[in-house]
Amino acid sequence: MTEQRQTKMNIGIRRGDTVQVMAGRSKGRSGKVLSVDPWKGTVTVEHANIIKRHTRPNPSKNVKGGILEKEAPINVSNVMLVCPACGKHTRIGHNRLPDGTRVRTCRRCNGTFEN
Numbered sequence: 136m137t138e139q140r141q142t143k144m145n146i147g148i149r150r151g152d153t154v155q156v157m158a159g160r161s162k163g164r165s166g167k168v169l170s171v172d173p174w175k176g177t178v179t180v181e182h183a184n185i186i187k188r189h190t191r192p193n194p195s196k197n198v199k200g201g202i203l204e205k206e207a208p209i210n211v212s213n214v215m216l217v218c219p220a221c222g223k224h225t226r227i228g229h230n231r232l233p234d235g236t237r238v239r240t241c242r243r244c245n246g247t248f249e250n
């Protein structure tokens with residue numbers, strides 16, 4: 136792989152979070168974040184932005200032919216974090232607790248995300 140120097144984005148979304156898709160083909164859909172790519176600024180969301188990949192059978196690799204369905208990455212600007220406390224999609228705030236740990240907060244209900 137060629138070396139790529141890019142800026143790592145501070146996405147604020149982590150694997151396991153629930154997000155709602157705000158734009159694109161899977162608009163309105165919410166699901167769990169399967170993976171995050173801070174370099175590309177994309178997230179993969181469960182059951183959202185499914186792409187169909189047509190595969191040819193390849194017996195030597197034990198690959199069956201047919202249609203494979205897979206989640207495709209979505210740009211982070213098209214998803215919003217769903218707050219577990221109020222159940223709504225929200226912007227993320229950042230807070231520093233008195234003991235110095237940084238937490239993500241919900242801008243709607245001021246709830247804190249557990250992580």
Ligand SMILES: [Zn+2]
Pocket residue numbers: 218219220221222223225241242243244245246
């Ligand atoms: Zn909230």
